[in-house]
Amino acid sequence: MSTVGMLRDMIREESPLRRLPLALPPSQLVFVDGLRLSLESAALAYHRLHEGLLAITVASTKGAHEHNTLIAAGVDAWCVVDSLRRFRRLLQHTPGVKQNAPGCQQFYRSTGALETLRDSAQHLEDRASQALEAELPFWGTIAWTAVVDADQNLVAQMMIVLGALRTGLHPLPKTLGRPIRGEVDHVVLRAFEEEANLSDALRLADHVGAELERRLAEEMGDATDRFSSDLVVRVDLKGVDEPAPEQASINEPAG
Structure with a gap:
């Protein structure tokens, strides 16, 4: 299964991680919720x-790309780093997790x-001088391998340099x-x-998440009393027709 295909099923709708049992100890609940x-x-x-x-790869055959697409890739790559690092830290401190598994x-x-x-x-601000001395782009590089023609076994190795280009070397990852x-x-983010x-890293995290699901399902069995999660709350407010002297109407700017 491809990584993206795996992601769609990473946390299933009926997963016990999304409907945590009420009987789960509070000290464990907050960590498991954070992991999910x-x-x-x-x-x-x-x-x-x-x-x-993928869009950048396709556009590269035409020698054109949208600048914002490059920036978006950088934002998303660093978001993956931040989220997986948070997952890693929480996992290390979650009660009941067998750390030597x-x-x-x-992972x-x-x-x-x-x-x-x-x-x-x-x-x-503390790393700026290091990046300057090593002649590295300030926000790093993103490299990846893309399938160009599966029938011909043709792939392309691609790279984005995030920031001003200087004379430094930017090696491609060894994925051949x-x-x-x-x-x-x-x-690969470098x-x-x-x-x-x-x-x-994400595939390994998925394996850990699947094991957490399995153990949670075994421990809680057929428990029906479970927490809801990720709810949307909406409150509609209607302005009064004649506001008090010291109140500003929501239909008129305050003086």
Whole structure:
């Protein structure tokens, strides 16, 4: 299954992560809820990133692209980093999670770069001199592998440089020989002399999320009393016809 296809099913509508049991201990509930929201935000950002990179790949054959598409890709890539790093931190402190489980350990080992990337992005003013000395673009590069013609086994390696171009080298990631899932895969963000394969990181996070779902379903069984989640609240307000002297009408600007 492609990464994007996987994302559509990452958190199912009937998932116990979306309908947490009332009997779940409060100390565990807040962490599990945070894990689910972090995973979904990462999936949403990656889906937008995938579609944007695919559009850039197609446009590159014509030698044209929309500038805003490049900026949007940068925004979404950094959103994936932030969301997966939050997922990583929460997972490390969630009560009941077996930290030495193979899935958790593999995820931790493979996503350590997310910590450096996120912390660097949060302290750009401290990293500016480092980027200058290393001749790196201030916001990094995004590289990916795209399938151009599946019948001909033809792929393209693409890169976006986010920021002013200087004389520094921007190496493409070493993804040759690795399987490609979907039209775009192996999306690698490189910044501050660190890099992370966002596609791989999200797939590993999905495995961890699936294990959390399985364990939660086993522990809570057929519990029917569950929390609702992600509700929309709307309150309609109607202005009064004759406002008091010290009140401003919503139909007229205040004096």
